[in-house]
Amino acid sequence: MKTLDKTDAWVSLQAHFNETHATHMRDLFVTDPGRSKRFSLDVAGIFCDYSKNRINDTTRELLVQLARERGVEARRDAMFSGAPINRTEGRSVLHTALRSKEALSVMGVDVAAAVVREKNRMAAFSEAVRNGVPGVAGKGMIRDVINIGIGGSDLGPKMVTQALPVTGPRLHFLSNPDSNAVHRILEKLCAEETLVIVSSKTFTTQESLTNFHTVKQWLSEFLGSERDAMAQCVAVTANPAAAAALGFAEERTFVFWNWVGGRYSLWSAIGLPIMLAIGADQFELLLDGARAMDQHFRHAALEENMPVLLALLGIWYRNFHHAPSHMIAPYDARLGEVVPYVQQLDMESNGKRVDIRGNELGYGTGPLIWGGLGINGQHAYFQLLHQGTHWIPVDFIGVMHSPGSITEHQWVVHANMLAQAEALMLGRSTAQTYRELRTAGLSLERSEYLARHRTFPGNIPSTTLLLDTLTPRTLGALIALYEHKVFVQGVIWDINSFDQCGVELGKQLSTDIFAELAGAAPVVHDASTTALIARIKRFDNPEPTHS
Numbered sequence: 001m002k003t004l005d006k007t008d009a010w011v012s013l014q015a016h017f018n019e020t021h022a023t024h025m026r027d028l029f030v031t032d033p034g035r036s037k038r039f040s041l042d043v044a045g046i047f048c049d050y051s052k053n054r055i056n057d058t059t060r061e062l063l064v065q066l067a068r069e070r071g072v073e074a075r076r077d078a079m080f081s082g083a084p085i086n087r088t089e090g091r092s093v094l095h096t097a098l099r100s101k102e103a104l105s106v107m108g109v110d111v112a113a114a115v116v117r118e119k120n121r122m123a124a125f126s127e128a129v130r131n132g133v134p135g136v137a138g139k140g141m142i143r144d145v146i147n148i149g150i151g152g153s154d155l156g157p158k159m160v161t162q163a164l165p166v167t168g169p170r171l172h173f174l175s176n177p178d179s180n181a182v183h184r185i186l187e188k189l190c191a192e193e194t195l196v197i198v199s200s201k202t203f204t205t206q207e208s209l210t211n212f213h214t215v216k217q218w219l220s221e222f223l224g225s226e227r228d229a230m231a232q233c234v235a236v237t238a239n240p241a242a243a244a245a246l247g248f249a250e251e252r253t254f255v256f257w258n259w260v261g262g263r264y265s266l267w268s269a270i271g272l273p274i275m276l277a278i279g280a281d282q283f284e285l286l287l288d289g290a291r292a293m294d295q296h297f298r299h300a301a302l303e304e305n306m307p308v309l310l311a312l313l314g315i316w317y318r319n320f321h322h323a324p325s326h327m328i329a330p331y332d333a334r335l336g337e338v339v340p341y342v343q344q345l346d347m348e349s350n351g352k353r354v355d356i357r358g359n360e361l362g363y364g365t366g367p368l369i370w371g372g373l374g375i376n377g378q379h380a381y382f383q384l385l386h387q388g389t390h391w392i393p394v395d396f397i398g399v400m401h402s403p404g405s406i407t408e409h410q411w412v413v414h415a416n417m418l419a420q421a422e423a424l425m426l427g428r429s430t431a432q433t434y435r436e437l438r439t440a441g442l443s444l445e446r447s448e449y450l451a452r453h454r455t456f457p458g459n460i461p462s463t464t465l466l467l468d469t470l471t472p473r474t475l476g477a478l479i480a481l482y483e484h485k486v487f488v489q490g491v492i493w494d495i496n497s498f499d500q501c502g503v504e505l506g507k508q509l510s511t512d513i514f515a516e517l518a519g520a521a522p523v524v525h526d527a528s529t530t531a532l533i534a535r536i537k538r539f540d541n542p543e544p545t546h547s
């Protein structure tokens with residue numbers, strides 16, 4: 001296969017970029033108001049307006065040609081069929097099977113049956129806890145749930161349960177092993193009424209196991225014995241042997257499989273806190289929404305395929321406009337956790353510098369993903385978007401109807417989201433700014449001076465994703481949309497989006513440093529790290545540091 005930058009589509013895109021990059025979007029809208037209709041899609045309860053992007057019909061054609069040349073369709077089909085596309089780990093990538101209704105066997109294993117079996121176990125357990133069935137989780141009624149987990153074993157459940165109405169026990173997410181984080185949660189809970197979920201795909205993650213030991217001790221102290229403490233703990237893992245070694249009985253262990261990546265796992269048993277919070281039926285609707293997006297991704301032509309188009313726009317900005325980052329701005333308070341969720345999904349998947357065969361790449365891959373609630377961001381960092389020296393494409397995410405909300409509040413939110421997208425696109429020229437200042441009665445000199453400060457270059461692209469309403473279905477579809485976007489970009493960049501070798505070195509060193517801090521091993525590091533270890537160790541043997 002040709003390297004990416006030698007493909008016909010890439011070469012054509014480069015020439016097309018050179019011809020068009022000076023074009024301003026405000027002119028495109030003047031000459032072609034129909035672009036708003038041509039560059040929008042409505043899929044699974046999500047309306048996507050991508051007309052405020054620096055593209056024309058030819059750009060879209062060439063980008064789609066690039067996707068075809070890179071074999072996106074074949075790679076997509078390979079993923080859905082269970083081919084071992086995660087080559088470094090020798091695994092299939094089948095998070096889509098967790099929400100599929102189709103039969104699927106991989107290497108003689110009936111994947112579909114295993115998924116249904118485990119989901120039924122989760123549903124039986126979570127419904128019993130929600131209904132306060134005695135003895136299901138300890139002795140009493142469960143009012144609080146602590147989910148101990150980090151990364152993919154934390155961010156998905158946290159995001160979904162913040163987005164959707166919780167009708168079950170209260171949830172507390174404990175990911176950070178800092179004792180301040182642990183105490184903050186434990187001090188407000190009653191041990192008799194608390195269920196603890198230890199979520200870890202590997203069940204070897206230092207942070208989560210450290211938190212588990214402390215929380216178990218807390219439960220034991222209040223409940224009187226370790227046995228009673230363990231009766232209020234369940235494990236969620238793809239490594240049940242490791243959970244068993246830590247005392248989790250088989251019936252207290254919910255499993256998923258190595259073919260589910262951590263950051264793609266909220267649809268699996270990792271979703272247990274979600275089920276507890278919203279109920280098994282609503283969890284099913286979340287899966288339905290994701291399945292609707294899967295179907296669209298599998299069957300829609302690339303030109304009308306929402307995840308493919310979002311991916312291609314990302315490639316256009318990353319590789320041709322050389323934008324290093326991509327911002328996500330949800331305009332609904334319930335969607336705040338979508339940003340850290342997509343951050344892990346995208347950056348851990350596509351933050352790679354070698355291709356799938358291990359050859360160093362000569363082009364950029366995954367962008368920095370950042371952002372936050374748009375309306376708050378407007379009063380903090382949007383200044384830099386409008387007038388700074390970075391150039392940052394944005395995804396705006398809004399929710400059209402929010403039943404029960406105060407209409408005027410929603411107008412404020414929507415007006416701001418639309419205004420930001422329009423301002424980024426249109427900008428305001430120096431001449432126009434100058435005219436406005438003069439009309440307002442300012443002197444010639446003052447107007448000239450201020451116009452320079454008040455000019456907005458504009459031409460900053462954004463895509464608006466408008467959810468009809470925020471339900472498990474539309475949320476499921478939104479998450480699957482981002483999953484597939486990331487997948488398509490990984491295919492085009494020819495990288496393995498499903499491993500995360502980059503997190504290993506730090507983990508290895510932290511194990512060594514932990515032993516050194518504990519005095520169990522001699523300190524052998526660079527001078528800076530050695531000095532910092534020595535300084536931290538003074539905590540055990542404090543000396544005054546300043547007079």
Ligand SMILES: O=P(O)(O)OC[C@H]1O[C@H](O)[C@H](O)[C@@H](O)[C@@H]1O
Binds near residue numbers: 199200202208262
């Ligand atoms: O679920 P666990 O095995 O505990 O892993 C939790 C997280 O930590 C790892 O370091 C990886 O970077 C993540 O991909 C993973 O989601």
